[in-house]
Amino acid sequence: MSNEARTGGSASIPASEFRERAERLQALMQARGMQACLVYGDEYRKENLRYISNYWPLFERGAAVVPSTGEPIIIAAPEGEQLCREMAAWSDIRLLQEFTCVTVPDTIEYPRADYASLGAIFAELRAAGPLARIGIAGLQDIPEPLMAIIRAAAGDAELADAGGLLYELRMTKSAHEIVCLQEAARIADAGYRRMIREVRPGMTELELAALAYGECTKEGAEFMPFIVLASGARVDTIIGRPTRKVIADGDMVMAAIAVQYEGYVATVGFPFVAGTMSEGQRRFIDILVEAEEGALNELKPGVPMGQLVRAVKERFARHGVTEYDLYPPMHGCGLAEAESPYPDEHSEARFAAGMTVNTDVSLFGHPHGSNRIEESLLVTDEGYRSMSGLVRQLSKTWREEGVIEAR
Numbered sequence: 396m397s398n399e400a401r402t403g404g405s406a407s408i409p410a411s412e413f414r415e416r417a418e419r420l421q422a423l424m425q426a427r428g429m430q431a432c433l434v435y436g437d438e439y440r441k442e443n444l445r446y447i448s449n450y451w452p453l454f455e456r457g458a459a460v461v462p463s464t465g466e467p468i469i470i471a472a473p474e475g476e477q478l479c480r481e482m483a484a485w486s487d488i489r490l491l492q493e494f495t496c497v498t499v500p501d502t503i504e505y506p507r508a509d510y511a512s513l514g515a516i517f518a519e520l521r522a523a524g525p526l527a528r529i530g531i532a533g534l535q536d537i538p539e540p541l542m543a544i545i546r547a548a549a550g551d552a553e554l555a556d557a558g559g560l561l562y563e564l565r566m567t568k569s570a571h572e573i574v575c576l577q578e579a580a581r582i583a584d585a586g587y588r589r590m591i592r593e594v595r596p597g598m599t600e601l602e603l604a605a606l607a608y609g610e611c612t613k614e615g616a617e618f619m620p621f622i623v624l625a626s627g628a629r630v631d632t633i634i635g636r637p638t639r640k641v642i643a644d645g646d647m648v649m650a651a652i653a654v655q656y657e658g659y660v661a662t663v664g665f666p667f668v669a670g671t672m673s674e675g676q677r678r679f680i681d682i683l684v685e686a687e688e689g690a691l692n693e694l695k696p697g698v699p700m701g702q703l704v705r706a707v708k709e710r711f712a713r714h715g716v717t718e719y720d721l722y723p724p725m726h727g728c729g730l731a732e733a734e735s736p737y738p739d740e741h742s743e744a745r746f747a748a749g750m751t752v753n754t755d756v757s758l759f760g761h762p763h764g765s766n767r768i769e770e771s772l773l774v775t776d777e778g779y780r781s782m783s784g785l786v787r788q789l790s791k792t793w794r795e796e797g798v799i800e801a802r
Contacts, residue, residue, distance in 0.1 A: 435533030530557025700738035
């Protein structure tokens, strides 16, 4: 275990938790007859690799080879070696040429690199015992040329999809993970609060988004996976990027901010209007607020997830807006902005304490606008706790005072 792992702010994942994660994965591997598991990750699909190792590659690929017993071996590429040593929770780091820059087909030469090979790593594991079955977490993300190298290195060993093992481990969160998500939500709230307070007709969408980027960075965001922001007729783009469009008086603004802190991502979103709000926009926001409250009433341990989805759909049907309901109103959150569970109205899986989820209660293409309410939530023994104080405050002041005011 690296001595430098998990230093920094008070909200972080300690080295002991990475050790526990590896041991839990090894128990699942042993139950499925796997003698090793390769956990893949890169800059874009980082979640599983960061979960098991804390390493998040920049430009390059990465992996963790987890044996059935003992510490994982971390795979990096030369340009990111020092970053890997700075971040990784494990000290055994090997460099593989095949893991260099993901965006170019060229072979990049690093004359000082001390390369290992995947075949040599698997040979080390075979020295400790047979290697008959190797799990792969991230099969859908690994490019075929790299898979060919993995197959060749594995030899006669069976390659099995191990993605489900990581999803199982990530489904419920530890106390440390929850603290990281709460910090991400706090930062997202700060950025969103500033947008609501400072939006003005005449500014561009990019200018409004810049306020949130700056505020979240100042507050300690590690990364911002996205700011969805659109105004006026552009709200119908559903997940529109901010543009140079000038925001006009009376434009509804659809925004969502995702903030990453120590790998964990929380998202916040609530409708607001630049300048004068119309009565139609007011009624539209009423529907969204009512539907989200209906969802929250069903968010408690033991409740089938489909029941929450149906509660939202029933409220939409009551108001005659079902045709504008395009996708389920909730998904999981954690090391990805959207992760399992992602239930529909037929889902029989039940909520459990320790799960973290996002509401995403939305309507798109409605005559008075398109928008969503999104907040990150923790399922508790008693029900739920919002990790976004801002969305709860906005919902309360809207219901009681009919205003959207970020206090």
